[in-house]
Amino acid sequence: MRRGPERKGIEHVEDAERHGRPLSVFILWFASNLTIADYALGSVLYGLPLPWIYAIIVGVNVAAGALLGAAAAMGPRFGLPQMAISERIFGRIANKAFATAQWLSTIGWFSVNTVIATLALLQILDMPYWAGALVTVAVMAVVGIYGHDAVHGFERAMSVVLGAMFVILSYAAVRAASAALPHYQASPSPFVAAMAIASVFSYLASWAPYASDYSRYLPEGTSRWRIAVYAMVGGAAASAWIELIGTAIYVAAGNPSLDMMSATVDVVGRAWAPAVMIAIFLGGLAANALNLYSNSVSAQAISARFRRIYAAAAGAAIGYGLSVLGGMYVSFTSFYEGFLLLLDYWIMPWAGVLIAAVYARRRGGAREAIISYVLGMAASTPFMNLTPYGVQYVGPVAAALGGADLSYFVSFAVAIAAYLLLDRMVGHDPGGLY
Template sequence: MADSLVERRSIDVVPDDERHGTAFSQFTLWLGANLQITTVVTGGLAVIFGGDVVWSLVGLLAGNLVGGAVMALHSAQGPRLGLPQMISSRAQFGVKGAVVPLVLVVVMYIGFFASGTVLAGQAVGKLTHLGPVAGIVVFALVTAAMAIVGYRIIHALGRIASVVCAIAFVYLGIRLLDHIHLGEVLHDRAFHLPMFLLAMALSASWQLAFGPYVADYSRYLPRTTSARATFWWTLGGTALGSQWSMTFGVLVAATAGGAFVDDQVGYVVGLGGTGVVAAFLYFAVALGKLTINVLNTYGGFMSIVTSVSGFRGQRRLSRRGRGAYIVCIMVAGTAVALLGRNSFLDSFADFLLFLLTFFTPWSAINLVDYYLISRERYDIPALTDPQGRYGGWRATALVSYAVGLAAQFPFLSTSFYTGPAVGPLGGADISWIVGLAVPAVLYGLLARRERRATAAAGPGPRTRTPRRQGAGR
């Protein structure tokens, strides 16, 4: 029984006879993954950095919808391809060239693992009376064990967390409204464009950072699953869960001041009470973080294997190899968490915006290629062959990615770098919008030109993916 529970697949295609579930599973997974303390902190940053409550909420909603829609478009690829998300990026970047964005993806997973473990470690430490350091270590070990089991337990966690954390957030919301005067909080409605765009960038970055692994959790759905249903259930779960948590974070940050900044977990749990109630809330915090941290660990393992296998020609991975990769991610993430736990809040915002800079061009290129250029049809065997249809390195995508990355820097605003275009825009950071638009247009033009040139040169060896293996309609 235990052996059958542990996932066998890694970077290989999921066969039709192993597909299961419905598109609704994406709703519960992404609702549970977003009803958690780090999402609360992300929403609170919009106010901590100077935004007012009303326009921060509007900006966060706009970012969650726009970023969530991009993320859900990636999710819809899963049932069609039956592949992890970053394997499909070989069709744009080449079998080896896909390693370029993948290096940054792995950094992202380790960073999110670390940031989540800091907050969850506080909850586990309080719940077990072991303290935050031991709490971090215990939480990391549980995360690694569940990531090794894989896909089924990840979705089970999502279902449980969506219920438990929803109950916790409803209760906390009621308690918060008992502590504050909502009319006074919502009274200041002065619109400041830079603060509005900051709020939008925070939530958009939150959503776009899911893009490199979202299809990992929809790839076991039956091939007949509607792409539209997958899109809407994913968007519904991630937008509802994140906006709910971020709204709570905005209201807490606007009314708690330094108490929230100094101890995010302690303050939030303290709203609920003491004794059994506090224990339940600490458990809910840990459960919510466990759900998203397992996603980050699992996605990191997939990304490392995708990188290594592109150069080794590897198509499958043993369970022992899977465990080794996951343990490496756990060790690295835990080390970062222990080293950086005392400066979490300051570094986390810059980390989010930094990630956004590097992932928006990849996301734009992947979506333009899948939906507009390849039209949802990939040659699956060629994704593992550097001498095949997609080659080892594809200049079209790599150039578009580099140009998209460079185009963002004049519009980027972080604590360690501010671009020259930020001042004329009143301090607003619109780099993520540029990072979506520029590479999307450039890659679309270059890829169509490349296709026309290939067609003019005459038909080469025909490569076709059978319907049961590939991504045909």
């Protein structure tokens, strides 16, 4: 492990700099998904029959985890962060759009998580909001500036601390939910199930543009299969576990309209409230360690003139400003969350092209990649429902499905198919980036 801040940015990691074990990938994705975002999905799943809930949580997280694993497995071979690998496929100019989207997404989620973590902190400590947000951001700024190894070290610590706290919360939640089960009103609604599937999938899958940022330092000969499995199991296991706890909390509370903090305190009791707030606070930090580091790497993918250390410091400062604004105006935070969720639509067709280019062993050019991306996005438009994010648009297919948004799956599949077809039409030889 290096001493001092990481100097490398998006440059290729040389053999002499490689270090680490595949298990570190499991730990990182496990800890970073012990968060409030997974926990809050319990309100979305509430109301479905329990077998449906179990099937959705387990099956969908495995599918989303497989995407995360496939992206993470690219790291050791290329020795590059995810946005730099993307540049090899989409070309330098087009990739700047994806890097910008990733920069906006990471800085946005950093600020939203800071708001949530700070509000939890203020339930424990008596201090002004701006001071609590400053403490929250300062911790993450140190981790982000020190870089890759500091992020892995922080997540190792969080995997133990948060893991222990959620074990205790699991016991309390399951016990309370068991007592409430006789009164649970289940409705087998395919429309609600489709919405739940999209919500559960989108959370874990949205980590894909971060994935190789945290595996690129592993030795080049590291088994890609092991990395993919470790990332998939780490992310899927944590997400499924926390979503099950969140669902149990809402089953026990019997009211999905409650916010997550209120529902938890109502169920486990006031005596547990400090422990719950600490878990929420630390969960926000665990996710933000990745948000800030990947934000700094994305900044370099936009322009190599940005040094990673300074980009991390600037990201922390911007994130702090946005979090203070969000803390002052709750409506701003709600609007901003909607904007960020809307922004995530770029990920799935991008991931489809990335997977096809790398794993189907094709050598299509940037033109084929861009066309495939556009086709994937266009084909998914009728399946979109943007009203939850403040945009009054419901595609005809989504409307026929009662508002269920399946566009993520459509854009991913169409982008893969289009890329493979275009690659064959232009006559590129197989061989791939691998």
